[in-house]
Amino acid sequence: MTFDPDAAEDATRPVLEARDLVVRRGGREVLSIAKFGVSRHGTVAVVGPNGAGKSTLLLALALLVGPQEGSVLLKGQLVTPRLALHLRRRIGLVLAAPMLLDTTVRRNVAAGLRFRGIGGRQADVRVDEWLDRLGVLALRDRSARELSSGEAQRVSLARAFVLEPEVLLLDEPFASVDAAARSQLIDDTGRLLRETPRATVLVTHDLDEAGRLGTRMSVIINGRLRQDAPPEVVLSEPCDEDVAAFVGVQTRLPGRITSIDDGLAVVEVGGGRIEAISAFGIGQQVMCCLRPEDVTLRLSGQSSQPMPTTSARNRLSGVITKIVGKGPFVQVSVDCGAKVVADVTKASANEMGLREGDLVEATFKATAVHLIGLTL
DSSP states (O other): OOOOTTOOOOTTSOSEEEEEEEEEETTEEEEEEEEEEEOTTOEEEEEOSTTSSHHHHHHHHTTSSOOSEEEEEETTEEOOGGGHHHHHTTEEEEOSSOOOOSSBHHHHHHHHHHHTTOOHHHHHHHHHHHHHHTTOGGGTTSBGGGOOHHHHHHHHHHHHHTTOOSEEEEESTTTTSOHHHHHHHHHHHHHHHHHSOOEEEEEOSOHHHHHHHOSEEEEEETTEEEEEEOHHHHHHSOSSHHHHHHTTOOEEEEEEEEEEETTEEEEEETTEEEEEEOSSOTTOEEEEEEOGGGOEEEETTOTTSOOOOOOOOEEEEEEEEEEEEETTEEEEEEESSSEEEEEEEHHHHHHHTOOTTOEEEEEEOGGGOEEEEOOO
């Protein structure tokens, strides 16, 4: 079988995909993915906790880690060891550590072009174009050793983009960048991916990065692909409790549906009753998931405190057990028979005088509750 890099591309077929991929280390299975793929203009953000298998998947897609089972396909064609070089020539790989050569910025970005036999004026034009688009053209004659972490990663990205790869693989590309430069680099990378779309796989543990850059989010936990959907779906409708915990759903209340009226279910939980939109039937055991930004707190027993106008149908009373600073917010844990977590602005917390031990009422809308079906 010969590799045809210009084979007709089916718009519905992934450019790069893995099927029944299994990777073992020391006899232990560290990755088992039945199906994973990225389309021509898609950016798949692969997320998960440390050690979940994210980077192993990316290196297997780049054929830098050999799977014990399964296959990698490029445009529907099986990539064998004999054809691996063809795949590697069509991908750009950016790692967390820039790993630049001990030479000038310009020579670093041109290195991949030289390996592909592209030099002279053509190479100079492409190198300068991508240095400019990544905001480091003025540094082209500087030694790579003199660059800041953000500058070095911009050069590393330029070195990948200049090859005009069909597939771009990014492994924690912003992890080594200092906080001051990180946000702008994420924005600039997102702009380039929109302007020059290509099949991109971004590995990150950071949900902010994934949400800002990904058109899809793939959650890997314990070496398994647990959910694959647009970022907004994963964040608001996690498929199971492990995914919910990873994406920041801190309120997870087990209960049972006792009644349903026109799609609105009543769930009996340890601390009372919760109303939620549901497609499950009566008697179903569920996990009620609620993000902290969707919970509002009000001090109990203060008649002078006006009741806010709200469409929230759910009200649970409890005692504040913990208050922790979180940037412009404080995160408040409330014991309502089970833990409910709310994000409150520091200004509101100070105005209410919230303290541990205070009696409060937690309110939230039925539409804010996501139900996960449980199998007992």
